[in-house]
Each structure stands twice: as structure tokens, then as C-alpha cells.
Amino acid sequence: MSAVSTVVVLGLLVGVVVTSEGWPNVRETFFDWDDFVDSFPAVLDGFWLDVKLFVIVEAAVLVLGLVIALARISRAPALFPLRLLSAVFVDVLRGIPTILVVYLIGFGIPALMLSGMPTDPVVLGGIALTLAYSAYVGEVYRAGIESVHPSQRAAALAVGLTEAQTTRFVVLPQAIRRVAPPLLNDFISLQKDVALVSILGPLEAFRVAQIEASSNFIYTPLVAAALLYLCVTVPLARLLDHWERRRRR
Amino acid sequence: MTAVLELRGVTKAYGDRPVLRGIDLAVAEHAAVAVIGASGSGKSTLLRCIDLLEEIDDGDVLLDGAVVTDPSVDPVAVRRRLGMVFQAFNLFPHLTALQNVMLAPRRAHGAARDAAETHARELLARFGLAGREDEHPDRLSGGQQQRVAIARALATRPRALLLDEVTSALDPELVGEVLAVVRELKADGMTMLIATHEMSFAREVADEVCFLHEGLILERGAPERIFTAPERPETQRFLRRLLEAGRL
Numbered sequence: 001m002s003a004v005s006t007v008v009v010l011g012l013l014v015g016v017v018v019t020s021e022g023w024p025n026v027r028e029t030f031f032d033w034d035d036f037v038d039s040f041p042a043v044l045d046g047f048w049l050d051v052k053l054f055v056i057v058e059a060a061v062l063v064l065g066l067v068i069a070l071a072r073i074s075r076a077p078a079l080f081p082l083r084l085l086s087a088v089f090v091d092v093l094r095g096i097p098t099i100l101v102v103y104l105i106g107f108g109i110p111a112l113m114l115s116g117m118p119t120d121p122v123v124l125g126g127i128a129l130t131l132a133y134s135a136y137v138g139e140v141y142r143a144g145i146e147s148v149h150p151s152q153r154a155a156a157l158a159v160g161l162t163e164a165q166t167t168r169f170v171v172l173p174q175a176i177r178r179v180a181p182p183l184l185n186d187f188i189s190l191q192k193d194v195a196l197v198s199i200l201g202p203l204e205a206f207r208v209a210q211i212e213a214s215s216n217f218i219y220t221p222l223v224a225a226a227l228l229y230l231c232v233t234v235p236l237a238r239l240l241d242h243w244e245r246r247r248r249r
Numbered sequence: 250m251t252a253v254l255e256l257r258g259v260t261k262a263y264g265d266r267p268v269l270r271g272i273d274l275a276v277a278e279h280a281a282v283a284v285i286g287a288s289g290s291g292k293s294t295l296l297r298c299i300d301l302l303e304e305i306d307d308g309d310v311l312l313d314g315a316v317v318t319d320p321s322v323d324p325v326a327v328r329r330r331l332g333m334v335f336q337a338f339n340l341f342p343h344l345t346a347l348q349n350v351m352l353a354p355r356r357a358h359g360a361a362r363d364a365a366e367t368h369a370r371e372l373l374a375r376f377g378l379a380g381r382e383d384e385h386p387d388r389l390s391g392g393q394q395q396r397v398a399i400a401r402a403l404a405t406r407p408r409a410l411l412l413d414e415v416t417s418a419l420d421p422e423l424v425g426e427v428l429a430v431v432r433e434l435k436a437d438g439m440t441m442l443i444a445t446h447e448m449s450f451a452r453e454v455a456d457e458v459c460f461l462h463e464g465l466i467l468e469r470g471a472p473e474r475i476f477t478a479p480e481r482p483e484t485q486r487f488l489r490r491l492l493e494a495g496r497l
Contacts (some may be wrong), residue, residue, distance in 0.1 A: 155339035160329035160357035218427045
């Protein structure tokens, strides 16, 4: 029954699209097979940069996010400046659209003309994404840490662990297990937002597709780029579903 | 002879609400002292204060004659010399039974992996948990979890054991197996301070019973005397209520 209704609904949708007045035009500009084949190697080449950037930024975000979360939950009075700084960091970075963060870092840092500062737009874009996503991921970690019952901390201290050991061996392992699905969700977002570094100029997939498209008003390269993003984000989403199911069992 | 554990005029309040109002208490080596009293009388707080999980407001806690509630004393070093067992077990759910028992010897005391594992397996086997070493806590019954928790508290070879209502969260049919373990520890000469609701058990195991009422120890003495001839009207009322509830 579900199969039948799926076929009917999808058939109707396709029917509406392909019988529309503009369809022949759309097919020619967005879904031209020859254009697809022509542009695909260049777009794929650009996408490789996205993948590399994504992997490096993700690793950096996992570390920086954890540092921010630990700073926010610290208790020692002497660490107040650190708590304040991390709270402000999270508020500011979460409050600004990611595209603006990329602009501000990408064009602002080189404009300072400080020696030793990176000028490569890929590096700057990576830094911007790392900062923006660390703010989100830091909050995810913090929620996980705060969800671990205080009695766990009491038990860990009671067996003689230090505060740091309690966090490392008892609180964090439980916290990270709990927030793995929301963390993965943020990484699906990040994988797409890597395209934002294109505004700084590097030839990643979206940028390449855009250049190809604007040279002859053919948008098929953009569709090729979209497919490549889906190749990464859909498996990630399925992995996430799989995790959630296993957790519920 | 100095007591292993001693409290002198310990007071503790949560905000404006006094919980402990001047507790004097001593537990001699190899002795078991039971603290009885209604829920909310301060039994748990008393044990948490001794293990330095709560800061006291005034008075002193002494371990082997040395004050441990002084700000200059490292609380971690003190906790490493005490063992605590909680009402709700508080096992680490992400670790197996064996890993729960090995964590403190390995990390807090720097024991070698093999030595820690051998000792942990011995403790678990001694409490009837041979074969369950690799189970996570959620696969164990309440009684088994509490026995793992007792093994975990003993793994660091503490000077004294603090037992906080260790059978209160258990189904009635599982209480016996945990009490048997405590009885065995007593026979081995473990120094213990036991907060409990199990009056017959307190009567059997304890060398001294203290009745805690609204943050004060109102009456103390040999178990036989406290349970058969209590002097204070509050103690009489508390025991009568337990008797009526069929808990004595």
C-alpha cells in the first residue's frame, strides 16, 4: 500500500513538473546530460577541496568545541575570566550569520596586515567555519555534560578521583555518548556550509559550478555540485538514523 | 586508642535550613556504628560531610586523629582513604562491573593494570559476582549492582567504609544478599559507619547505635539498649512508628 501511494504521489509531482510551460527550458539549462559530463570533472575537483576542508574543520571543531564547553562549566573562582570569555564567544559567534563570519574573518584579518597572520583564503575560511561551528558544538557538549547526573560526579570523587579525572573518565564518556547524534547533525550542516568559503575566492565545488554556469548560462554544473553534496550528507544522515535507532533499543 | 573516624561539633546548613546541629561521633578501629533516624534527619548529609563531598560549616572531622576538614588538607587524598557506598549504587553506567571496580585503583592510586584487575576479580568473586565481570550495570539486578558498588569502594583498601542506606533502593527480596556482604565485612574487622533503615540489621551488626533527630544525635548506646529500652521520647516514637509499619 505504501509503495502504491508513493508511486502515485511521485508520479503526480513529476507530471506537474514536466508538463509545466517552462520545463523544456529548465531541462535544457539544469539537466543537460552533455553539459553534466563536460563540467563534472572540474566540479568534482572543486569538491575535493570541500571534503578536505570539511575533514580538517570538523576535527578542529571537535577539539575547540570541547575546550569551550569545559571552560563554560568550570567552577574555580580563578577561572571566571575564562568562563566569561567563552560565554561571550558563544553568544557572538552563534548570533552572527555564518556567511558574515566568513566575510569578516576572510577579509578582515588580511586587512589588519599583521605579520604572521594567514592570508590564504582557504585557511581563513577554515578558521571562520571552525569558530562559528565551535560555538554551536560547544553548547552541544555542554548540554551533554550537564545531563550527567551529579551523583556520578559524587561517586567518582568518592572513589578518590580528582576533579579532572572525574571529568575525563566518568562525565565526558557519558556526555559524548549522549550527544553523538546532535553532534553528527551539526556536521551535516558544516559539510554544506563549507560552500560558504567560496565567497573568499577558493575554487571549491560551488564556486567552480558557478563559474561554469555564468560563462554560458547553463546551470547543470550547479546540479552536479548538489549531487556531490548529497553523496556525502545523505550517508551521514543515514548513519545518524542508525545511531538513534540503536540508542533507543 | 584514637578512633579511626571522629566528628567534633560538626554543623552544616543548606541556606537557612540547619541539617547537622553539632554532631559528636567516634568510630573505633574494627567497630561498626549505625546511624538511625527518619528520612531527612541528616544521615546522608552526615556521611557526605565525612567524605568531604559537602563542606561543613563548623566543627572538625578527624581521620586517624588528624583533622581533615581544614582548608589546607587536600580532599582528594582524604577521599582516597575512605570508601563510600550510595543508596542508588551510582555505578558508572558506561563501564563494566570489572572496570567500575578497577577505575580508582588504576587512576587514583596508580596501580598496575594486572594487579588492579586481579584484585578486582577477587573482590567480585568474593561477593558472588564471578562470571558477571564484563556486564554493564544495566544488565545487573539491584542487589548485584550494590555488591559491585561495595567491591568498588573496597578496591582502594580504605581505612573505613561509609554506607549510606545501601539497601533502601532494593526490592525486599534482594536486601538479604547485600546485608550478607556487609555482615561479612564486619566479621573481617572493617571499620564502618552505617546509615540504615534496617533496624534488625543494625541490631545485629552494630557495636553502637546513634539515633539522629533533626540534626542532633539524641541518644546513643549499645543496640540492645537502644532497641529495647530507649530513653528519649523521640527515640521511642521513632521506634514505635517503625514497629507499627512492620519494619522492626
